Amino acid sequence: MKRLYVDADAEDFREANAEGQLDDHEQCYAAVFAIKTPINDHSGLAHLVEHMVFRGSKKYPCSHELFVINHLLPANINASTQNGYTFYFFKTTEISLFYPLLDYLVQGIVQINYRESELILERDGVLHQELQMYEAMEEYQLYASALRGDESPENNYHYGGFTDTMSKNTLQQLRQYKTRYYQPDDMTLLCSGRGIDMRRVEQCTNVSINESQISLHDKHVRQSKSGLETKFETKRNATSPEVVITWRVHCTYLTSLENTLNLIQKHLPKDNRIFIDPETNNADEVALRLVTLNPEQSKEIVTDCLQTLYSDDVSTYNIGKLDPQIKRLISYFIKVKGLTPVRPEKLTKTAMPLASESFLNRIEPSEIVPFNCTPLLMQSSFCSSLSKYVSVENLPILPKLFHSLATRLSSEKCFIAEGAHWLYLIQEEELLQTANTLLAAEFWSPRLRGELYAMGVSLLDGRYFLYGAQDKMVNSREEWLFRIRQSAR
Numbered sequence: 001m002k003r004l005y006v007d008a009d010a011e012d013f014r015e016a017n018a019e020g021q022l023d024d025h026e027q028c029y030a031a032v033f034a035i036k037t038p039i040n041d042h043s044g045l046a047h048l049v050e051h052m053v054f055r056g057s058k059k060y061p062c063s064h065e066l067f068v069i070n071h072l073l074p075a076n077i078n079a080s081t082q083n084g085y086t087f088y089f090f091k092t093t094e095i096s097l098f099y100p101l102l103d104y105l106v107q108g109i110v111q112i113n114y115r116e117s118e119l120i121l122e123r124d125g126v127l128h129q130e131l132q133m134y135e136a137m138e139e140y141q142l143y144a145s146a147l148r149g150d151e152s153p154e155n156n157y158h159y160g161g162f163t164d165t166m167s168k169n170t171l172q173q174l175r176q177y178k179t180r181y182y183q184p185d186d187m188t189l190l191c192s193g194r195g196i197d198m199r200r201v202e203q204c205t206n207v208s209i210n211e212s213q214i215s216l217h218d219k220h221v222r223q224s225k226s227g228l229e230t231k232f233e234t235k236r237n238a239t240s241p242e243v244v245i246t247w248r249v250h251c252t253y254l255t256s257l258e259n260t261l262n263l264i265q266k267h268l269p270k271d272n273r274i275f276i277d278p279e280t281n282n283a284d285e286v287a288l289r290l291v292t293l294n295p296e297q298s299k300e301i302v303t304d305c306l307q308t309l310y311s312d313d314v315s316t317y318n319i320g321k322l323d324p325q326i327k328r329l330i331s332y333f334i335k336v337k338g339l340t341p342v343r344p345e346k347l348t349k350t351a352m353p354l355a356s357e358s359f360l361n362r363i364e365p366s367e368i369v370p371f372n373c374t375p376l377l378m379q380s381s382f383c384s385s386l387s388k389y390v391s392v393e394n395l396p397i398l399p400k401l402f403h404s405l406a407t408r409l410s411s412e413k414c415f416i417a418e419g420a421h422w423l424y425l426i427q428e429e430e431l432l433q434t435a436n437t438l439l440a441a442e443f444w445s446p447r448l449r450g451e452l453y454a455m456g457v458s459l460l461d462g463r464y465f466l467y468g469a470q471d472k473m474v475n476s477r478e479e480w481l482f483r484i485r486q487s488a489r
């Protein structure tokens, strides 16, 4: 594992911040694990692995620690799977929380033994709800049908997976994937903050140190190929007369492509649809897809417009949508230090290491460790020694998705549901109990049981809300709220 550190006060780090809107004087301690996670198919396996990392570990057996940390500690922890990498990251304003958070992440990353029932709850519950939410959107359906209909060898795969492909992933496949790809050689840890002790970081992440997926290159050496000539035509589906045309463009052209999209749209006939699929294939190319009834005419228009594309240097390497501070940290190492993410190898059968060589099994004996035995009765163990940092003051801001619903709630009408989403306005007197309530797994049971995609308690304009997104039990949620309020008293 390669461990890299930048002092938050370092001049070149702050220079790298200049284009961001963030206050670079605010002291923040952050860490990112960048793990090479190739996407070999549409299964969404890497996405499932990412979710399971937060589903508990031998040392931190509770499945709800992630929510407790994000709600009650001055910290933010999350992960994202994209472009052949999974980024696990956190940031905090307290240096005393830096090492415990690092430990929490490491333990989740090296965990390989899961109970089948836990996998099923996450896969068929939480992930199913998440993917279903996207798949219900019309725009996404178009994107997905173009992607899945494209059988060209250069096609990219969807990192997230689809509801039908996700459900086929097994515990054995998950273990195999983690054994193959979650190896220390394929991990890089980036840290920032004032006075982080890297020796302590090393102890905390004590695995063999070797080269990693990020290797040193001169930052101008990278040759970007445009790939603009590559075009593929496929039928949208058997019944539709529409044709999908795909251009593949190297991801360093992405910004320029995004800026050109409006122009292309203007030139195309009204019934044509054009969009970018920013997920990269194994050659780091993103797809530009055109859905059209008159391919010959439209193809020419697009090809003409693409002549003006220009490539950014490696500094804008596509790392997708991440927390801005985390993105800044990754960008710093790519831009200032000239580190270039190297494309992970594709999976080959012979590349599967034996169990005994596996870093994961070395950390964790191969017997099935029974954890999460009584998930709903457990208090957060992670927070037990950090109780002085636990406070409802740390509750996050209400997600945008719920802002319009929030305006429709008052002390007379404190619950509202719309589609599969719901929002509840917390009354003052209930709030006194909130910190304790949120420490218990019982509170998070709808999420842990996979009934909904996301839930949380958060603040907007001085009012506290409890929300749920993509909840298949939305009709009985008010009843559940009543019970949870009773038990909080």
Ligand SMILES: [Zn+2]
Binding pocket: 047, 051, 130
């Ligand atoms: Zn997810």
